[in-house]
Amino acid sequence: MQVAPATLEPQTESLSALEVESIELFIGFFKLIGLQKSVGEIYGLLFVSSRALAMDDIMTRLGISLGAASQGLKVLRSVGAVKSVYMPGDRRDHYVADLELSKFATAFIQEELKPRLDRALERIGTMETLASEMAPEDRETAEERLERLKHWLERGESMLPWLLKFLVK
Amino acid sequence: MQVAPATLEPQTESLSALEVESIELFIGFFKLIGLQKSVGEIYGLLFVSSRALAMDDIMTRLGISLGAASQGLKVLRSVGAVKSVYMPGDRRDHYVADLELSKFATAFIQEELKPRLDRALERIGTMETLASEMAPEDRETAEERLERLKHWLERGESMLPWLLKFLVK
DNA sequence: CAAGGCCTTCAATAAAAAATGAAAACCCCG
DNA sequence: CGGGGTTTTCATTTTTTATTGAAGGCCTTG
Incomplete structure (x- = not known):
């Protein structure tokens, strides 16, 4: 029988300091224009990521739920802040930040x-x-x-x- | 002994159609710049009022609590959206809308x-x-x-x- | 300087907004 | 088609934000 992990915390791979700064920056920004926290989190994470991330990655890294990730991405797509790129051999959508801040x-x-x-x-x-x-x-x-x-x-x-x-x- | 009023509703003197429009308009506007509903309500009411209103009037007309009226006026004073005018023979502060929308x-x-x-x-x-x-x-x-x-x-x-x-x- | 009207504060409550995750829908590919 | 990985939806729960009103402070006035 497998032993439980030493801690009870959700195993979110921890975010780098750069990612944390980016996420906080965009949460603040997006709130200003009426978008919710999870939307800012997702964009902040993608903004400093050099590779495209799948929804699954986003959930895990940010420690948010499936629903929040799905809805957040929907909003980001709708304002064109994010686009999905094709990844050979992977059925999942992968997202990158659109850098056209305007x-x-x-x-x-x-x-x-x-x-x-x-x-x-x-x-x-x-x-x-x-x-x-x-x-x-x-x-x-x-x-x-x-x-x-x-x-x-x-x-x-x-x-x-x-x-x-x-x-x- | 005085008989009770026929209804149990709070006796808010009903608002005129013009007041309702004004209130709705400013609620929307103020929300946009991050101010809460009760603040917009108060300004909306004052905006179309040709006379200065006491806090008591504001509470009664809008059907909001004492605390909400007090805090709403505080915010409006702090951004200079409202000013108090002196009313002879009345100890209460009376407020008028400052029309400098900018x-x-x-x-x-x-x-x-x-x-x-x-x-x-x-x-x-x-x-x-x-x-x-x-x-x-x-x-x-x-x-x-x-x-x-x-x-x-x-x-x-x-x-x-x-x-x-x-x-x- | 005491009584009482007026106003503010703030802990408790109510209302609104966001997050959760199970269930359903949607794809591909075989 | 059919199975399984992926995503969306949405009723429920959680979190956040706004409102309430009682308690207390501040003035004015008599």
Whole structure:
């Protein structure tokens, strides 16, 4: 009968100091643009890896579950932050980090920021209608403020194309 | 003896359609820059209010707790999104929304984005040292990628002053 | 300087978000 | 097709984050 290992810890092959730094860096970054920890972990690991990793490697090295790895990779693929490469003689997908960092910013701007600005501007239209039906003294305040907010949002929106151009290469 | 009200619901004076729209709009916005729901609610309410509101009013109208109102106002004061005005004959503080919307963007950039970029650039310094001690084939990959990341971050950082100038007024 | 209204704090609770892993689906290749 | 390796899905559990409200501090006022 086989004896149990000396410790009860999950046997994650330990990460190098470089990997740890990279992972922490990208966790922080990705959180900022609304992506979760496990997504940042995976990208951080791949970023400093000189070879492509299979999902299995990722789970083991990071000590995360199968589901988390699968979902994390799905997100990373969807924003183009990761691509799979063919490995002869291995049926598993292997992933490498896409180094075009601007993709994250682009995805964030186009998928988070822009839609939110559009939605807000629509909503202001609704609010202008509602405000127009109010008692005069309240109406004036509301209309002035809505106008102001609208201007500011439009200004923000007008900046996005420029911002994109600046960030992409 | 006074009879109890007919319903058991908390007697939040109901919000107008305009207020609801405003609140939803700012909840969304504030979430984007990492502020919580109750903070957005309070600002949204104040934004369309033509008179200053006491903390008590805010709690009642929004149906949130004393603590949430207090903490929400604290956050809003700290980013300058709200200011208190003096109301003769009333000991309570009364709040109005500061309409300088750019303050939110500015606070976000200076208190969230900038520090994070600085921290990331520091970290890259550490990583470069770590990379230089690696085996040649891995070292080369790591160094190239770190260089690339560094460039991109520096580029981002260089954009911040411009962005601030654009957003403020 | 005491009483009471107003506000803040913070430990406890509730709500929301993320991670887990078993079950099902999806492939290849033979 | 059929078996087995690989991946996805999703109900459950865990973790994280936000909210609550009682206790206590701070003022103002009488």
